[in-house]
Amino acid sequence: MGLLIVVDPSSGVPVYRQLMDQIKFHIASGLLGPGDELPSTRALSSELGVNPMTISKAYSYLEKENVVERRPGRPLIVRDLTGEAMTDQRMKQLRESLTAPVRMALQLEIDREEALKLFREMIDTSEEDADERR
Amino acid sequence: MGLLIVVDPSSGVPVYRQLMDQIKFHIASGLLGPGDELPSTRALSSELGVNPMTISKAYSYLEKENVVERRPGRPLIVRDLTGEAMTDQRMKQLRESLTAPVRMALQLEIDREEALKLFREMIDTSEEDADERR
DNA sequence: AGAGGTGAATCAGTTTCGTAATACACTATA
DNA sequence: TATAGTGTATTACGAAACTGATTCACCTCT
Numbered sequence: 001m002g003l004l005i006v007v008d009p010s011s012g013v014p015v016y017r018q019l020m021d022q023i024k025f026h027i028a029s030g031l032l033g034p035g036d037e038l039p040s041t042r043a044l045s046s047e048l049g050v051n052p053m054t055i056s057k058a059y060s061y062l063e064k065e066n067v068v069e070r071r072p073g074r075p076l077i078v079r080d081l082t083g084e085a086m087t088d089q090r091m092k093q094l095r096e097s098l099t100a101p102v103r104m105a106l107q108l109e110i111d112r113e114e115a116l117k118l119f120r121e122m123i124d125t126s127e128e129d130a131d132e133r134r
Numbered sequence: 135m136g137l138l139i140v141v142d143p144s145s146g147v148p149v150y151r152q153l154m155d156q157i158k159f160h161i162a163s164g165l166l167g168p169g170d171e172l173p174s175t176r177a178l179s180s181e182l183g184v185n186p187m188t189i190s191k192a193y194s195y196l197e198k199e200n201v202v203e204r205r206p207g208r209p210l211i212v213r214d215l216t217g218e219a220m221t222d223q224r225m226k227q228l229r230e231s232l233t234a235p236v237r238m239a240l241q242l243e244i245d246r247e248e249a250l251k252l253f254r255e256m257i258d259t260s261e262e263d264a265d266e267r268r
Numbered sequence: 269a270g271a272g273g274t275g276a277a278t279c280a281g282t283t284t285c286g287t288a289a290t291a292c293a294c295t296a297t298a
Numbered sequence: 299t300a301t302a303g304t305g306t307a308t309t310a311c312g313a314a315a316c317t318g319a320t321t322c323a324c325c326t327c328t
Contacts, residue, residue, distance in 0.1 A: 014316060024241040041275060051318045056276060073274050073325030090242045095252060097238050101231040102256045106264055107162040108224040112257050118229060119253050122236045123246050130240060148286060175305060185288045190306055207295035207304050
């Protein structure tokens, strides 16, 4: 059967981004592991009622982000992100994503410890949520 | 003389957003304090070569974020963000801005401690940079 | 070689976003 | 009240984003 993917075209969030998010989440949750094949563009397309090109676009971006490996004429497979070689790149991504909050904390004159406390708290609760789903 | 504001229309970042960022930064750095008047839309407009409506749009968003106070027919003034009443709201803003990094850390399976360490490090260096400018 | 599978390049249609031109409402000051 | 300052609502237009239809290139297996 198909992957647990649901899209809501009227949510405001672009469909291709919803796809990316859910696939990445399934990788993080362990449901998809290194070497696993992603569903074909046509299969997902008919299952979700979404145009194949929209699926393809999501896959392309995932490939650009090195989450997935493309093999011409064959289904995409999940890359192994746990290797040492990948660590730098993952941290670099996280760093980029943190620049906005860091700037905001400075702008709002929020105390260093307060900001760290909030971040720690948010990480912990999100990890608990993920655990419950396993 | 005018505020130290520079915009680059070809940077990809919307002009109104560049304005917001720089004004917020000037508030954080202490150059703009509570009660200070912002430059008039027309003054900034001619100084930067930007349409007055673009300035106004930036001002409107700043007002929505409670950074600035609007007074019909009079220049906008900087609000006092240090009060106790504002703290909750500022933390709420930071929390929103942190949701993306939190989700990313989970998706990338980045260790909790690693993520916290990076955040702490980034906050510290950004505070140093700000200090140097004072 | 042929059939049936894979993903993607190209192009078009629609919507959203950022910017700008105009005209209006308000306030301070004379 | 008259004038000159303030910000902005309305509207329009160009660019970019998102989705979709068609067509192509590639691989696997018989």
